[in-house]
Amino acid sequence: MEKQFSVVGRRLPMLDAAAKVNGSAQFTDDLMLPGMLHGKILRSRLPHAKILNVDVSKAARLRGVKGVVTGAEIPDRQYGIVPKARDEYALAKGKVRYIGDEIAAVCAIDQEIAEEAVELIEVDYEELPSVFDPLDAIKEGAPIIHEGVANNTSFAIRKEFGDVEGAFAASHLVSEDSFYSQPVNHAPLEPHSAVAQHDPIRGQVVLWSSTQIPFFLRRNLAATLQIPESRVRVIKPKVGGGFGQKIDMFAKDFCAAWFAMKLGKPVKFTYERDEVFIGTRQRHPMYLKVKTGMTKDGKILGQQFLAYADGGAYNSTAPTMMALSCFFLMVPYHVPNLLYEGYHVYTNKPVGGAMRGHGIPQARFAVERQLDMMAERLNLDPAEIRWKNSIKAGEPHPGGFVINTCGFAESVRAAAKAIGWKEKRGKLPFGRGVGLGGASFPSGVTNMSHISSGAVVQVGQDASVNVLTGAADIGQGAETVIAQIVAEVLGVSLDDVRVTAADTGATPLDPGTFGSGVTVRAGNAARIAAESVKKRLFECVADELEANPEDLVAKDGVIFVTGSPEINIPFAKALKAYQYKDLPMPLVGRASWMADTSEPTTLFNQPGNFSPSYSFMTQAAEVEVDTKTGKVKVIKMATAHDCGRPINPMLVEGQLEGSIAGGMGQALYENVITEKGQVMNPSFLDYGFPTTLEVPEMESIDIETDDPVGPFGAKEAGEGTQLSPAPAIVNAIYDAIGVHFNELPVTPERILKALEERK
């Protein structure tokens, strides 16, 4: 059979892989500009306090200090990535709400002086009562963290369809169970950094930032500096991992720009590792109560949810996070009757934000655990329950989703087979077990105003291709995937394609990297832009080939007549022909693409489609529990994964393997521990995530579907696979030792305690 594609579907190295292995890839903190100053931020030592006075005089007098700024001096404009949830100042005004809240910043000729100077700032606080648990924070009389926000509940969400009470009444088994997921830090290896430079002649500030969202950052930065967006240019250098943590603007961005504008010199702010833990974002801790009604043979009739998310001191992505958490309970299983009530609650703790899976892992953990518990009570096979309840492509969806392709049922079977389900489940010796978890994820989440991706494809005189995209590659390989799509359309090799990316001054608008929308959204924009280039090139050479433009094909560096490959012209020669006809150069194609979907918060009161497509996956774990030490060893994790058609299977596997390690961390090790609001483990010495020693054997099975919306049939890859490792592992622990754990993480202490209690 003739291979369908030449570049798409191939395991090609990332475009920037060589730069990343030889040390030349530049991250934000690697940038050194002449005369550059260094900044440092003063953070609150108290979890909740009024700021009575900030005395900066000693700091300002220190030799080498060039500037000091406090919250009182900055414009009175709050920011946030979700417009309706703006509640944050770059530097706190009047009040601090968690230990780590930013109070002031200094700028000095070197880092040491900046650090010395922040210590000289004197803050008079009036301490206020604090609250650290969302279940306390919602009570009458709890301390008010944000004025005007009753019960500290910044978002209350309700979604209902069908009749859950009727469904429960008709059920053979109704189970109500409680679950808790802990705070987890993204811990990207690159600490957050920003470098700003001001051009006083043109009145423009340029910000290099370790960001996932250059265009949202431009908007928030312009708004908080109170200058037009055109006066802000955000450039994204290499970003050393984000996982959602780099979705917001941070004090370092604002302060670098502020000082660059005030002082006329370049300024750098780079966070220390403890600041990344304390002062950026974390996965929301969440309490979740789930009530599910099932028939005797395991069909889900209805589900009811009550969720309390611990948002910490600010909103960040609160409404989007709650929406995702709610809506992705409607996939991958068919839930005909549903009632969800969810609350985003402020506490005096580090701020919750987007993190790989974004509100869904907590919900998925609860549901996948409960499915196993109910399967046991019904004496059914947990794998069978999962495929039996799987939603199916093309069927009406109770919530109004449009599911064009769905490989979920197949993924359950494939993952189960790969782990040896039939031979092992319930049959392994005590201490060993297998477990499953299923999940689904959107290919893109709509956020207000920045919802489309643009792309420009230029072909130069030497037939080289340059793609301008605003998509933010943060290490996942977005630029490579986009280049593969363009190369495939134009029939050239990946080596012929260059990508210029993520510079708000040069590349077209793109929402950035969040909600797993990059491949579908930015990939489609690039595909259409490339198709427009191809169309004009075909029109140009059609006469010469004595064919209709519609009958031409571009493949492997040659344009030929379909069915008659001997009638052809090499791509480079075609471009010469284009030039010789005195057509305008460079040959440019441009496009924008946006999904025909609804903004999530509009779907609370009406059915509708959330995402242009949905990925599906099942993960199966085999574990060994050391009953003497309580340690859990994950022996193997098999993943069966429907991400449509993978554009680059090697990169998809990489995403998947990384999310297995992430999911393991969530299941077994990771926990941001706070005492009275103080993070107790803000370092890699105290906060453990998996190393080479812990990661299991990994098997990836691709359940390929050809999605009609995505470029070349592609869907989301890499975020959804973080959803089900944790429940798969915890379900396997049950199979191993017969104990249900409904709180994360499942530490050795908890395992030993449970084993002791069983005796």
Add this chain to the structure above:
Amino acid sequence: MKQAIALEVNGDTYEVLVSPNQTLLEVLREKLGLTGTKKGCDLGACGACTVLLDGAAYLSCLMLAVDAVGKKIVTIEGLSQGGELHPLQKSFVELGGLQCGFCTPGIIMTAKAVLDEEPQPTEESLKKKMAGNLCRCTGYKKVLDSIMGATARMGGER
């Protein structure tokens, strides 16, 4: 009081003025512009700052610059010869042993020291020796595959 020291890095000698408390990492990055060596934690816990001193892997964030005097220092920039990637580097590129690339220089430098000492490591041994280098992107599978892949390419080459 700052003092003048000479550091031998990637075969060149650099004379620099350093404070006694300045780490080798700071000096490499800020004075010599060798930013391939990364600061991930500044606490010796992530391995992103790994460099070779007389052939052995060291965490440059835990080493004072003054203590590196007289040693042959090799950073990630010094690994490739004459523009040609080292076999380890090639293997990481081709087998997808990296994603964001921030931990990659440290991982490759550690791997270089490991393979120099044990050219054909077992998987168990390699996992143990690489456990000090954290990566949050890859789940380590392709990192380990890349190092194993390089052992064949290197064929005993040091």
